[in-house]
Amino acid sequence: MHRIHWKKDMAIGLFAMLALVVGVWLFWPKEAERLPGVTYEAIHVDPGPMLHLAEVLSSDALEGRGATMPGNDAARGFIRKRFEDAGVEPFLPGGWEQSFTILPKKPEETAGTGVNLVGWVPGDTPRQGPVILVTAHFDHLGIRDGEIYNGADDNASGAAMLTALAEYFVKRRPKHDILFVALDAEEIGLLGARALAFDPEVPMDRVALNINLDMVGRSEVGELYAAGTYHTPALSELVTEIAKSSPVTLLQGHDRPEEGPNDWTLQSDHGVFHQAGIPFLYFGVEDHPGYHHPSDDFEALTLDFYVRAADTLVSIINAADASLPEIFAARRAPAPPPSQTEGTPE
Numbered sequence: 001m002h003r004i005h006w007k008k009d010m011a012i013g014l015f016a017m018l019a020l021v022v023g024v025w026l027f028w029p030k031e032a033e034r035l036p037g038v039t040y041e042a043i044h045v046d047p048g049p050m051l052h053l054a055e056v057l058s059s060d061a062l063e064g065r066g067a068t069m070p071g072n073d074a075a076r077g078f079i080r081k082r083f084e085d086a087g088v089e090p091f092l093p094g095g096w097e098q099s100f101t102i103l104p105k106k107p108e109e110t111a112g113t114g115v116n117l118v119g120w121v122p123g124d125t126p127r128q129g130p131v132i133l134v135t136a137h138f139d140h141l142g143i144r145d146g147e148i149y150n151g152a153d154d155n156a157s158g159a160a161m162l163t164a165l166a167e168y169f170v171k172r173r174p175k176h177d178i179l180f181v182a183l184d185a186e187e188i189g190l191l192g193a194r195a196l197a198f199d200p201e202v203p204m205d206r207v208a209l210n211i212n213l214d215m216v217g218r219s220e221v222g223e224l225y226a227a228g229t230y231h232t233p234a235l236s237e238l239v240t241e242i243a244k245s246s247p248v249t250l251l252q253g254h255d256r257p258e259e260g261p262n263d264w265t266l267q268s269d270h271g272v273f274h275q276a277g278i279p280f281l282y283f284g285v286e287d288h289p290g291y292h293h294p295s296d297d298f299e300a301l302t303l304d305f306y307v308r309a310a311d312t313l314v315s316i317i318n319a320a321d322a323s324l325p326e327i328f329a330a331r332r333a334p335a336p337p338p339s340q341t342e343g344t345p346e
């Protein structure tokens with residue numbers, strides 16, 4: 001009797017042990033998950049709000065977000081709301097907005113007002129030391145000949161990615177201050193970038209690196225370009241290293257004078273910071289059929305690529321943050337400041 005009971009107890013005991021072993025095997029964290037600090041959130045942006053904002057910004061209701069137009073105001077409102085919901089702080093003494101005058105291009109036009117949104121995530125020693133300046137323009141071409149230019153890739157994609165990256169760094173504080181700036185009036189001459197670069201309330205003398213996002217959401221071939229390493233060779237190694245494990249094909253180029261029109265050095269807002277002597281990395285895709293065309297719609301974005309591009313930028317910014325003093329040392333003497341009329345529209 002006793003022996004039979006003993007066998008039964010043994011069987012139950014063995015079964016329990018087996019269950020325990022299988023359970024531990026199934027639920028023990030995988031190698032990568034056990035590395036300190038490496039979780040899903042550590043290497044990914046929250047894609048939902050980013051995609052939603054890109055869709056809102058490129059909806060017909062915003063009428064192409066032309067500078068000085070009501071749809072442009074609305075776009076800025078949506079971006080600001082996303083910044084606030086994400087816990088990003090306004091940087092300027094007066095709050096979020098930096099206003100600037102848009103001079104008329106023709107005698108019959110009147111001057112207008114452009115408005116940048118300047119947010120930031122403080123680092124270990126707030127308002128001291130080198131800074132990363134992340135930018136994306138939110139304006140686009142508006143309505144032309146009765147057609148709405150929604151600019152989903154150019155540049156609802158970059159503006160929405162800007163907010164997603166800012167949210168990421170609110171949750172995982174960087175070592176150095178990061179400015180996140182949504183720039184206005186890029187399409188009519190990089191005017192928002194010029195206003196930012198020459199505003200005494202923005203510490204341009206501390207900016208080690210400009211990371212500019214413009215057209216980051218549409219690539220059928222999954223290729224994201226990083227331009228700027230030609231001008232700052234020290235950044236080439238950083239990009240090469242990230243490219244090894246990047247979830248998109250991360251290429252370098254489009255930044256040499258001999259490339260002519262395919263040299264993108266002065267073709268978006270980073271051009272202004274480059275002229276100020278600041279190292280830059282511009283991220284974008286090669287021109288596609290929707291480029292400056294009414295067909296640049298949200299439905300044409302390649303969403304999988306877009307989200308992967310955002311995760312790639314997380315890695316780039318983390319790497320830059322880790323070696324920012326070295327990047328700061330690569331600053332050059334600024335070129336003479338250009339006047340607003342010398343704009344370089346896309």
Ligand SMILES: [Zn+2]
Binds near residue numbers: 137155214215268
């Ligand atoms: Zn653009």
